[in-house]
Amino acid sequence: MEFTAAKKDFTTALGKAQGIPEQKNLSSVMANVLLESVGTDAVRLTAQSYEVTLVTTFPAKVAIEGRMALSGRSLFDATRMLPDAPVSLKGLPNHWADLVAGRTEYKVPGILPDNMPDRQEPQTTDEVKVPREMLLEMVERVGFAMSSDEGRPNLNGIFLKVDPLAGNARVEAVATDGHRLARLVRQVGEAQAPHAFGVIVHRKGVAELKRFLDEADTEVAAGFQRNAVVFRVSSGYLLVRQIELDYPDYQRVVPTDFKWKFTVDRTEFARAVQRAAVVISADKTPLVRLKLEGGRLQVLAQDPERGDAHTEIDIQYSGEPLEISYNNRYLLDALGALPGHDVLLSVKDLSSATTVANPSDEGVLQLIMPVRV
Amino acid sequence: MDSPRIRVLPQHLVNQIAAGEVVENAASVVKELVENAIDAGAARVTVEAERGGLDLVRVTDDGCGMTPDEAILAIERHATSKIASAEDLAAIRTLGFRGEALPSIASVATFEMATRTRDADAGTRVSAAGGTVRSEPAACPPGTSISVRDLFRDVPARLKFQKGERTQSAAIRDVLDRIALANPRVHMSLISNGRRAVEHLPCERLADRVAVVFGREASGETADVAGGRDGVRVTGVLGEPSRAKPDPSRVVLLVNGRPVFDLAIRRAVASAYGVLLPQGSWPVAVVRVDLDPADVDVNVHPRKSEVRFRSPREVAGIVFGVIAEAVASAPWSASTTVASPAPAGGASAEGRMGGASAGGPIDPAWTGAREAIALPWPAPVEAPPPPLRDHDLFATPVASRGRMRFADLRYVGQVANTVLVCEGDGVVVFVDQHAAHERVNYERLWRGLSGGGIASEPLMFPEVVRLPPDEAGRVEDAVPSLARAGFEVEPWSGDSVAVRAVPAVLRGRSAAAVVRECLAAASDGSEASGDSRIRKVVATVACHASVRAGDPLDEREARALLASMDGIDLAGYCPHGRQSVVVHPLPAVLRWFGR
Ligand SMILES: Nc1ncnc2c1ncn2[C@@H]1O[C@H](COP(=O)(O)OP(=O)(O)O)[C@@H](O)[C@H]1O
Ligand SMILES: [Mg+2]
Numbered sequence: 001m002e003f004t005a006a007k008k009d010f011t012t013a014l015g016k017a018q019g020i021p022e023q024k025n026l027s028s029v030m031a032n033v034l035l036e037s038v039g040t041d042a043v044r045l046t047a048q049s050y051e052v053t054l055v056t057t058f059p060a061k062v063a064i065e066g067r068m069a070l071s072g073r074s075l076f077d078a079t080r081m082l083p084d085a086p087v088s089l090k091g092l093p094n095h096w097a098d099l100v101a102g103r104t105e106y107k108v109p110g111i112l113p114d115n116m117p118d119r120q121e122p123q124t125t126d127e128v129k130v131p132r133e134m135l136l137e138m139v140e141r142v143g144f145a146m147s148s149d150e151g152r153p154n155l156n157g158i159f160l161k162v163d164p165l166a167g168n169a170r171v172e173a174v175a176t177d178g179h180r181l182a183r184l185v186r187q188v189g190e191a192q193a194p195h196a197f198g199v200i201v202h203r204k205g206v207a208e209l210k211r212f213l214d215e216a217d218t219e220v221a222a223g224f225q226r227n228a229v230v231f232r233v234s235s236g237y238l239l240v241r242q243i244e245l246d247y248p249d250y251q252r253v254v255p256t257d258f259k260w261k262f263t264v265d266r267t268e269f270a271r272a273v274q275r276a277a278v279v280i281s282a283d284k285t286p287l288v289r290l291k292l293e294g295g296r297l298q299v300l301a302q303d304p305e306r307g308d309a310h311t312e313i314d315i316q317y318s319g320e321p322l323e324i325s326y327n328n329r330y331l332l333d334a335l336g337a338l339p340g341h342d343v344l345l346s347v348k349d350l351s352s353a354t355t356v357a358n359p360s361d362e363g364v365l366q367l368i369m370p371v372r373v
Numbered sequence: 374m375d376s377p378r379i380r381v382l383p384q385h386l387v388n389q390i391a392a393g394e395v396v397e398n399a400a401s402v403v404k405e406l407v408e409n410a411i412d413a414g415a416a417r418v419t420v421e422a423e424r425g426g427l428d429l430v431r432v433t434d435d436g437c438g439m440t441p442d443e444a445i446l447a448i449e450r451h452a453t454s455k456i457a458s459a460e461d462l463a464a465i466r467t468l469g470f471r472g473e474a475l476p477s478i479a480s481v482a483t484f485e486m487a488t489r490t491r492d493a494d495a496g497t498r499v500s501a502a503g504g505t506v507r508s509e510p511a512a513c514p515p516g517t518s519i520s521v522r523d524l525f526r527d528v529p530a531r532l533k534f535q536k537g538e539r540t541q542s543a544a545i546r547d548v549l550d551r552i553a554l555a556n557p558r559v560h561m562s563l564i565s566n567g568r569r570a571v572e573h574l575p576c577e578r579l580a581d582r583v584a585v586v587f588g589r590e591a592s593g594e595t596a597d598v599a600g601g602r603d604g605v606r607v608t609g610v611l612g613e614p615s616r617a618k619p620d621p622s623r624v625v626l627l628v629n630g631r632p633v634f635d636l637a638i639r640r641a642v643a644s645a646y647g648v649l650l651p652q653g654s655w656p657v658a659v660v661r662v663d664l665d666p667a668d669v670d671v672n673v674h675p676r677k678s679e680v681r682f683r684s685p686r687e688v689a690g691i692v693f694g695v696i697a698e699a700v701a702s703a704p705w706s707a708s709t710t711v712a713s714p715a716p717a718g719g720a721s722a723e724g725r726m727g728g729a730s731a732g733g734p735i736d737p738a739w740t741g742a743r744e745a746i747a748l749p750w751p752a753p754v755e756a757p758p759p760p761l762r763d764h765d766l767f768a769t770p771v772a773s774r775g776r777m778r779f780a781d782l783r784y785v786g787q788v789a790n791t792v793l794v795c796e797g798d799g800v801v802v803f804v805d806q807h808a809a810h811e812r813v814n815y816e817r818l819w820r821g822l823s824g825g826g827i828a829s830e831p832l833m834f835p836e837v838v839r840l841p842p843d844e845a846g847r848v849e850d851a852v853p854s855l856a857r858a859g860f861e862v863e864p865w866s867g868d869s870v871a872v873r874a875v876p877a878v879l880r881g882r883s884a885a886a887v888v889r890e891c892l893a894a895a896s897d898g899s900e901a902s903g904d905s906r907i908r909k910v911v912a913t914v915a916c917h918a919s920v921r922a923g924d925p926l927d928e929r930e931a932r933a934l935l936a937s938m939d940g941i942d943l944a945g946y947c948p949h950g951r952q953s954v955v956v957h958p959l960p961a962v963l964r965w966f967g968r
Contacts, residue, residue, distance in 0.1 A: 151883030282933030
């Protein structure tokens with residue numbers, strides 16, 4: 001096989017794949033990516049791991065049709081250093097390949113392409129069109145709350161739920177690690193989904209989704225099949241294994257009646273939390289205490305070994321005083337993942353989750369559990 | 374047909390049964406009799422044994438002796454002059470106290486005793502055989518001599534299981550050696566089959582007794598240990614690590630003068646040698662721990678060979694700290710490398726040169742190393758003053774040195790995502806990130822507990838945790854200890870519990886594993902006190918809350934951990950007996966490369 005491609009097309013395609021192949025065990029077939037000619041003017045790249053399959057096609061001039069399986073690591077490293085010039089890749093008899101751009105040449109190791117596992121082809125039944133922006137929002141505003149604790153496998157991903165409405169659909173994305181929860185709700189157009197369904201998208205796929213959406217179409221078709229979710233754009237698809245477990249009943253923990261509610265400048269609040277938290281040693285669970293009283297919000301932290309911090313913000317508040325503590329990391333993550341100038345914190349009691357939200361965008365909701373000290 | 378009746382056993386039979394626990398073989402007879410001699414204040418104890426002690430054990434001492442009445446009483450069960458009340462039992466200073474050795478021995482052998490108090494004109498002879506006791510006046514020197522003949526002759530079941538003569542003799546020797554180490558000033562001899570087998574002359578210093586008991590060849594150059602705190606005094610003698618052998622019995626532990634076995638302390642001793650000691654090898658070491666008798670229970674085992682400390686962790690930690698300090702300043706410390714132990718001759722020569730007391734000029738390379746490995750543990754109570762070295766122009770002034778602070782170390786990096794490597798003043802310091810963090814967290818939690826309590830984080834979704842069936846039944850008991858540690862746990866169904874809140878330190882880790890372990894810790898050992906339960910629970914939480922081996926740490930996290938270690942006592946000791954800090958003198962490291 002032999003082809004030539006524009007440097008940008010080639011690097012974009014490889015960029016989407018770089019998180020997928022096996023990086024630790026380089027002798028695994030999964031450490032390789034597959035390149036196949038599609039007619040004479042395109043090349044299809046396939047990268048696979050146990051959880052994720054990526055297929056993306058890029059324009060290329062194919063001189064000799066065929067396929068190659070090349071070491072992902074070597075390809076990524078070489079591609080990063082390529083000079084600005086068209087890239088050509090030519091198979092060598094020992095399954096290696098010659099990668100040439102301008103006056104730079106790499107020899108890239110490879111294996112017999114037949115040894116690559118079969119590609120997972122999408123067989124979706126239900127599909128819904130989702131704006132690329134919403135998927136990016138999902139990764140950023142929700143993804144951080146996923147659990148990476150293997151002891152809780154059903155939390156190791158984003159729960160994606162689609163409810164068909166008249167003509168369109170409501171899409172909800174939720175992630176939680178049992179201490180905090182993030183939820184994004186958006187209306188989207190065109191669902192070919194006859195019924196509501198929900199899947200848990202594996203965390204490995206969530207990380208890849210962001211790269212996959214880099215330089216992609218503005219609209220993505222999210223398709224659902226028995227064991228996977230497929231995100232499809234015109235150039236290819238990302239297939240992510242589903243976690244086939246029950247997602248916890250999170251609706252139950254979203255509190256409704258609140259005793260305390262206050263709005264605060266989001267950045268100012270985040271900065272106050274950061275200021276207070278510097279006294280806490282990085283090897284500790286960082287706790288910050290909020291004291292709400294009259295027209296001010298005090299943010300306090302203390303570390304018996306490193307001292308106390310106290311900072312305050314003026315706010316408009318005249319309700320009941322409140323004193324409550326949080327893990328400052330959860331608080332900062334939640335503040336960082338919200339859009340808008342202000343945040344609204346609503347507290348029901350000291351043992352229910354606190355909601356942290358954007359007062360003018362109800363679509364994004366963050367929940368964090370207070371800590372009892 | 375007669376139905377079996379409950380009946381009171383004849384005293385002789387009771388004694389025989391008790392003997393099963395106290396008198397296992399000839400060596401245990403020797404142990405009991407020699408201990409009695411020591412308790413009687415003897416300056417000289419002679420043991421005679423024939424045919425491995427099975428034919429005869431005779432122990433003769435020059436102690437206080439007994440009056441005729443006392444002598445008869447002594448072979449009655451539970452007759453003891455050593456304790457009178459329950460308070461005494463809680464604070465035992467003598468080796469014996471159960472008052473069952475003599476009657477037990479007399480019930481399984483032919484027993485004869487000649488004894489005389491110092492101020493009496495005549496002595497007493499008491500003999501006992503087959504349950505009858507006879508006593509008569511006799512002429513004998515002051516002190517006591519007890520002969521035990523034909524051990525187990527009337528107890529065939531026991532006799533059958535007795536090992537051969539050699540094994541018995543070796544065991545007797547061993548018993549005698551251990552007691553000799555505990556009492557260096559007592560002259561002790563063993564005459565075996567008429568031949569003098571052991572002659573331990575009285576010694577002023579434990580080190581000299583160690584030298585004769587183990588031989589200088591086995592111990593190598595020794596270092597003295599002295600230190601302690603919080604009412605625990607640790608003294609002893611440490612042998613050279615390069616002479617270590619895979620024989621743990623070379624580490625002798627004496628608690629309030631009693632030779633005992635204690636795995637945790639033995640491990641703490643080995644840990645304190647750190648990298649100097651190859652895995653699985655043991656140096657000669659005699660470690661004496663003296664503490665308030667009320668803080669240690671010696672009445673755990675009929676043969677009194679084990680003790681139970683009120684706070685075993687603390688004691689092991691103190692032992693570790695004191696010994697680590699002694700190891701650091703031992704003559705061989707700076708001259709031994711892990712890769713290739715220095716040849717014996719060279720090592721001790723160099724060691725002597727590095728010794729603080731050496732009168733001649735001191736090689737600055739050595740003093741530099743010696744000085745710098747001042748360890749981060751609290752200085753021993755009686756730390757020797759730093760040597761005067763006014764002729765050493767290039768050494769850093771002693772005053773500016775003080776204890777090593779982890780926060781001041783230069784962080785070099787993380788190895789295997791497990792060990793933090795740092796460089797200090799003339800030392801390379803290795804820190805096991807998990808063990809260290811566990812110690813730090815344990816101290817913090819413990820402080821939290823005695824302060825305002827441990828921060829608890831309610832879970833969004835209560836986790837249901839299945840338990841092994843035998844544990845499920847004990848949940849109720851464990852709930853209060855768990856609650857103090859920040860858990861909110863309640864019985865769910867048959868064999869599972871619902872976890873509603875966890876200690877906030879757990880940093881979002883799944884509750885299942887830690888709850889299971891904590892429940893096991895909290896319901897462990899019904900007689901364990903609430904305090905020791907909560908300690909176990911806290912230790913379990915600390916372990917789970919800590920970074921693990923294999924967790925990559927960035928520099929900021931690594932530095933934070935190092936800085937936290939400064940506030941912590943016993944930073945070097947992990948409750949699992951694992952080492953958390955190893956300090957290598959830089960010269961020793963450089964010497965690996967011949968520099
Ligand atoms: N060698 C000895 N010298 C003086 N008194 C002795 C000697 N051996 C035993 N005794 C006395 O006999 C008592 C009983 O001894 P023993 O049965 O070993 O019990 P214990 O040592 O536990 O008190 C001792 O308490 C002590 O008063
Ligand atoms: Mg006794």
